[in-house]
Amino acid sequence: MDRIVITGLGLVCAIGGSADECFDNAVAGKVGIKEVSSVEHSKCYAHIGAEYPEFVTPEGEDRATALCVKAAEEAVADSGIDVKKDADRVGVMIGSCVGGAVSIEKFYRDYVADPDKAKAEDVLKMPISAIANNVALRFGARGVVDNVANACAAGTMSIAMAADIIRSGKADVMIAGGSDPMSSLAYSGFHALHALDDEPCRPFNKSKGIALGEGAGILIVESYEHAMARGAKIYCEVLGSGVSSDAHHITAPAPDGEGMQAAMERSLENSGISASDVDYINAHGTGTPLNDSSELGAMLRVFGSSGKACASSTKSMVGHCLGAAGSVEAVFCVKAIERGVVPPTVGYTDEDVVAMRDKAGDFDFVPNKGKKKDVTYVQSNNYAFGGNNASIIYAKEDAPRSLREATADRVFVTGIGVVSPLGNTVGGYVEAVRAGSAPNVCEKCGDAVSAVGSEDFASVGIKLNFYRKLDKLSQMTCVSGKYALADAGITVDDGNARKIGIVAGTSDGPQTDIANFQKGIIANGTQSGSAFLFPNTVYNAAPGYLSICAGLKGYNVTYANGAASGLAAVAYSARVLRTTQNDVILAVGADEDSETVHMLYDKIGALSGGMKLSDGAVTLALEKESSASARGAKKYAEVLGSGFAHCDVEFGKYGCSGQLKRAIDLALDDAGVKAGDIGLVMTCSNGLASLSEAENEALAPFASAEKVNVRDVCGEGRAASSALAAAHASLMLAGEIGSTKAKYALVLGASSGGSYNAVVLGRADR
Amino acid sequence: MDERQKAVADKIIDYLSETLRLPKENIDYDIPLFGDGIGLDSVDSLEIIAGMNLLFGVTLIGVNDGVFANIRTLSEYIVNSPDYEEKS
Numbered sequence: 001m002d003r004i005v006i007t008g009l010g011l012v013c014a015i016g017g018s019a020d021e022c023f024d025n026a027v028a029g030k031v032g033i034k035e036v037s038s039v040e041h042s043k044c045y046a047h048i049g050a051e052y053p054e055f056v057t058p059e060g061e062d063r064a065t066a067l068c069v070k071a072a073e074e075a076v077a078d079s080g081i082d083v084k085k086d087a088d089r090v091g092v093m094i095g096s097c098v099g100g101a102v103s104i105e106k107f108y109r110d111y112v113a114d115p116d117k118a119k120a121e122d123v124l125k126m127p128i129s130a131i132a133n134n135v136a137l138r139f140g141a142r143g144v145v146d147n148v149a150n151a152c153a154a155g156t157m158s159i160a161m162a163a164d165i166i167r168s169g170k171a172d173v174m175i176a177g178g179s180d181p182m183s184s185l186a187y188s189g190f191h192a193l194h195a196l197d198d199e200p201c202r203p204f205n206k207s208k209g210i211a212l213g214e215g216a217g218i219l220i221v222e223s224y225e226h227a228m229a230r231g232a233k234i235y236c237e238v239l240g241s242g243v244s245s246d247a248h249h250i251t252a253p254a255p256d257g258e259g260m261q262a263a264m265e266r267s268l269e270n271s272g273i274s275a276s277d278v279d280y281i282n283a284h285g286t287g288t289p290l291n292d293s294s295e296l297g298a299m300l301r302v303f304g305s306s307g308k309a310c311a312s313s314t315k316s317m318v319g320h321c322l323g324a325a326g327s328v329e330a331v332f333c334v335k336a337i338e339r340g341v342v343p344p345t346v347g348y349t350d351e352d353v354v355a356m357r358d359k360a361g362d363f364d365f366v367p368n369k370g371k372k373k374d375v376t377y378v379q380s381n382n383y384a385f386g387g388n389n390a391s392i393i394y395a396k397e398d399a400p401r402s403l404r405e406a407t408a409d410r411v412f413v414t415g416i417g418v419v420s421p422l423g424n425t426v427g428g429y430v431e432a433v434r435a436g437s438a439p440n441v442c443e444k445c446g447d448a449v450s451a452v453g454s455e456d457f458a459s460v461g462i463k464l465n466f467y468r469k470l471d472k473l474s475q476m477t478c479v480s481g482k483y484a485l486a487d488a489g490i491t492v493d494d495g496n497a498r499k500i501g502i503v504a505g506t507s508d509g510p511q512t513d514i515a516n517f518q519k520g521i522i523a524n525g526t527q528s529g530s531a532f533l534f535p536n537t538v539y540n541a542a543p544g545y546l547s548i549c550a551g552l553k554g555y556n557v558t559y560a561n562g563a564a565s566g567l568a569a570v571a572y573s574a575r576v577l578r579t580t581q582n583d584v585i586l587a588v589g590a591d592e593d594s595e596t597v598h599m600l601y602d603k604i605g606a607l608s609g610g611m612k613l614s615d616g617a618v619t620l621a622l623e624k625e626s627s628a629s630a631r632g633a634k635k636y637a638e639v640l641g642s643g644f645a646h647c648d649v650e651f652g653k654y655g656c657s658g659q660l661k662r663a664i665d666l667a668l669d670d671a672g673v674k675a676g677d678i679g680l681v682m683t684c685s686n687g688l689a690s691l692s693e694a695e696n697e698a699l700a701p702f703a704s705a706e707k708v709n710v711r712d713v714c715g716e717g718r719a720a721s722s723a724l725a726a727a728h729a730s731l732m733l734a735g736e737i738g739s740t741k742a743k744y745a746l747v748l749g750a751s752s753g754g755s756y757n758a759v760v761l762g763r764a765d766r
Numbered sequence: 767m768d769e770r771q772k773a774v775a776d777k778i779i780d781y782l783s784e785t786l787r788l789p790k791e792n793i794d795y796d797i798p799l800f801g802d803g804i805g806l807d808s809v810d811s812l813e814i815i816a817g818m819n820l821l822f823g824v825t826l827i828g829v830n831d832g833v834f835a836n837i838r839t840l841s842e843y844i845v846n847s848p849d850y851e852e853k854s
Contacts, residue, residue: 192812192816193809194812251809464789464792465804465805468786468787468789469786469787528816528820530813530816531809531812532785532786532787532809535809
């Protein structure tokens with residue numbers, strides 16, 4: 001089960017419409033960077049990017065999904081996999097940064113002209129959440145379906161996560177990778193930050209910034225046993241990965257490159273190989289002076305400058321494809337292993353090559369043309385806004401390795417942080433629940449809403465200069481995360497910072513500042529994007545800010561797949577604790593409400609359908625037993641198991657009660673708990689009839705269990721509510737709320753688009 | 767400050783308050799914008815440069831750091847700039 005292989009490839013980017021075409025062009029040093037055609041740029045200081053205009057978005061579709069489906073069709077065909085034959089064991093994991101940004105622009109252009117003309121169908125194309133659901137629908141996949149939303153590191157993290165889902169036994173095959181379109185949002189944002197180069201970028205060399213790209217890379221990630229059993233062609237294996245945080249700045253990498261180095265070292269360590277084994281490094285190499293100098297320093301410290309390993313930045317040809325970058329580069333890495341040829345970094349003159357020796361000794365950047373090299377081990381690295389770093393190792397089939405084994409550590413909830421319409425802090429929430437208090441309601445819109453104020457910031461030590469930059473989503477996330485650390489009694493210092501991480505889940509991400517930013521471009525032009533707002537438009541900004549204000553340098557991954565994302569974060573965190581160097585993971589579920597978000601949910605008919613929209617951020621500090629016991633931590637509850645299942649319906653809908661039941665059965669099985677032993681069920685219905693129907697059917701075996709739905713009081717805060725359900729259950733099991741005799745609780749999550757999950761919690765003292 | 771400069775200074779305060787989400791009560795004409803005062807950073811300065819161009823037609827790229835010292839110095843530079851145009 002631990003051996004994971006790649007059995008199919010699909011790629012679309014500026015230098016081609018297939019994996020082979022792109023790789024051939026890359027080896028030849030073909031540059032796909034030219035004048036941008038899909039974004040208005042006449043008043044910008046830079047005019048170039050790496051688009052693939054040969055691919056025209058089909059009418060009525062969003063470009064992020066369309067690019068992704070195109071690459072996935074190639075990969076699925078290449079692998080020969082019959083998805084529908086064993087659909088429950090096939091999942092989808094897609095990385096993205098801007099997601100439906102092209103549809104976002106269209107929607108707000110229509111909206112600014114006439115609010116009534118803006119279309120509901122475009123709203124459903126906007127969130128990152130939609131992409132994996134659309135891919136699952138196209139192929140009929142019904143396993144674990146999710147999106148990784150860590151900006152420019154998402155494409156690498158999605159493949160690492162896909163491999164781990166298979167290793168954990170939750171799937172046999174994952175359609176994994178990333179997708180991002182060229183968009184005015186990204187172009188204007190990087191322009192505002194002065195991070196675009198007005199000439200084709202020349203990473204590590206004389207580059208002044210990035211060339212923005214677009215594309216999608218998809219890999220079929222499969223268990224070795226499954227691939228062998230069906231006689232599949234095996235390209236290579238996926239070994240270990242490493243994820244870290246800088247805890248430094250929301251957009252700039254830490255100049256010392258320590259976080260980058262930690263990610264690189266962890267991917268080597270988790271693969272059981274050493275730096276001297278690595279033949280080729282596909283570097284992040286964006287071309288910004290800040291990235292390139294930090295990254296080069298980190299690479300030289302890890303690999304030395306002897307020239308054994310060579311490194312290239314393929315972004316010099318395909319541009320920076322943001323959330324797709326890691327997956328586009330993954331395809332190049334796999335092809336390098338298959339063909340025994342490494343792709344180059346282009347844009348080097350002979351003088352540049354000589355000058356580079358001063359900076360990097362004999363380190364080989366493979367200038368201008370690909371070169372033959374027998375490649376056994378490849379490391380691929382990506383770094384993102386929020387200070388998130390990711391590294392992964394690909395290796396030739398059967399190459400020696402010693403993968404870090406999953407531990408049997410028990411995982412406990414040792415801290416809870418709440419920002420909810422019922423009040424903030426776990427104490428405030430418990431008191432309000434006991435008193436039967438009414439939630440805080442926004443007078444204008446009638447939604448139950450959370451509020452964070454100066455007293456919250458003061459009590460967690462966050463200063464005005466920090467929190468003024470944050471959107472509401474980030475403010476709630478930072479406060480809730482810091483409250484959870486305080487409740488857990490954890491003080492972050494140099495000794496533990498790298499062992500405390502974050503897994504965040506959000507349904508809709510920062511839709512309010514995305515709208516503010518996009519409306520600014522529409523009013524004033526691409527050249528006038530707000531440098532202040534742009535960092536807030538990425539979904540991982542909120543956990544990025546949390547890592548910065550709390551000093552957390554461990555794992556940091558953000559998932560986006562609808563309302564169940566907060567509960568998914570809890571489920572994924574438990575696995576992260578057993579497979580990585582982290583002792584504590586803050587599992588955060590957060591979503592914001594605002595005039596914009598209210599309008600979007602109104603547009604799609606959710607509010608008239610019975611959903612009571614709300615918002616909040618809820619954090620569960622999950623901790624390894626070894627760590628919790630060592631410091632004598634209080635334990636609210638134990639995380640015992642989880643299950644995921646997907647219904648291949650259109651994004652925006654629910655369906656298949658059988659799949660919710662399947663998620664429940666998988667969670668019970670994972671936890672080793674019988675349905676009859678469940679004394680408490682945290683339900684997930686949110687007022688929409690189709691979800692209530694699915695839930696009622698799935699709940700039949702739990703007729704005698706107590707049922708609680710946090711949305712009855714707090715409304716549908718999406719990821720915040722599904723995380724709150726887990727927190728509320730933990731508080732009940734710990735005897736802080738009510739007087740349940742239940743030893744085991746079942747927490748349910750459902751996402752529009754058909755993804756269901758379930759988590760089983762147990763009393764800590766049972 | 768004369769009336770003309772004061773009008774510009776007040777517009778800058780409104781702009782900073784709205785765009786950089788700074789509470790108005792924290793800003794006066796003489797508080798240092800960077801460092802120990804309000805503590806703006808490099809991203810904020812990009813936003814100020816873009817905003818002054820948008821509001822007053824004045825380009826601040828490459829100007830002396832002293833211009834950004836506080837609202838008084840910034841407004842003074844703007845009203846004395848040949849590019850300064852009063853926009854509604």
